[in-house]
Amino acid sequence: DTEVTQTPKHLVMGMTNKKSLKCEQHMGHRAMYWYKQKAKKPPELMFVYSYEKLSINESVPSRFSPECPNSSLLNLHLHALQPEDSALYLCASSQAQGEAYEQYFGPGTRLTVT
Amino acid sequence: GQNIDQPTEMTATEGAIVQINCTYQTSGFNGLFWYQQHAGEAPTFLSYNVLDGLEEKGRFSSFLSRSKGYSYLLLKELQMKDSASYLCAVTDSNYQLIWGAGTKLIIKP
Numbered sequence: 001d002t003e004v005t006q007t008p009k010h011l012v013m014g015m016t017n018k019k020s021l022k023c024e025q026h027m028g029h030r031a032m033y034w035y036k037q038k039a040k041k042p043p044e045l046m047f048v049y050s051y052e053k054l055s056i057n058e059s060v061p062s063r064f065s066p067e068c069p070n071s072s073l074l075n076l077h078l079h080a081l082q083p084e085d086s087a088l089y090l091c092a093s094s095q096a097q098g099e100a101y102e103q104y105f106g107p108g109t110r111l112t113v114t
Numbered sequence: 115g116q117n118i119d120q121p122t123e124m125t126a127t128e129g130a131i132v133q134i135n136c137t138y139q140t141s142g143f144n145g146l147f148w149y150q151q152h153a154g155e156a157p158t159f160l161s162y163n164v165l166d167g168l169e170e171k172g173r174f175s176s177f178l179s180r181s182k183g184y185s186y187l188l189l190k191e192l193q194m195k196d197s198a199s200y201l202c203a204v205t206d207s208n209y210q211l212i213w214g215a216g217t218k219l220i221i222k223p
Contacts, residue, residue, distance in 0.1 A: 040216075040218075041215065041216075042201055042203075042213035042214060042215055042216055043157065043213060045210075045211070056210075088154075090156055090157075097209065098209045099209060100144045100145035100162070100164065100205040100209060102147060102159040102162060103159070103211070104159070105156035105157050105158070106156060107155065107156050108155070108156050110154075
């Protein structure tokens, strides 16, 4: 199974809402990533978890809060977002961080903030 | 600074061959990846090069020259489904993945 799943596929939320994005992989990968991607731009790294611990936070605003409940799951909690946060949010996983392993991406969550 | 350059857009004809170039200047080098991304979908892994030379995988091949900071992705026997963006990404000395902006490839019948 080389699949990374993400839910929901689409999400529309107001600026005062609280919502969560979910990501799951069952490949035994020990590194998991959150990316934000705007149209016609490459993915922009937000967070990296390695062995369920937050390894990298790319100066992401606190209205984005990641969580790694176990080695297979990764959540991104959203609160008080701005319209400019509308984007495709991609989850990815790889065998480990600190090595040049390919990353497997989920299908993404298309987020619209109104 | 870290910099990866790719052409913004390329057009090719169905059945033909196209070469997408990527040049990079990064702090260290631990490999170069090519990903394919169809509009509105997630990137999918195509190839990985860490040593100089050509890696062939079916209709797709990827070449690397570390001394020149240069790679290309070669697509043969182009099909309409190959219309997508192709992203070059380099793993730097900290094993961070540095992404190029991507090349949008348009295939015409």
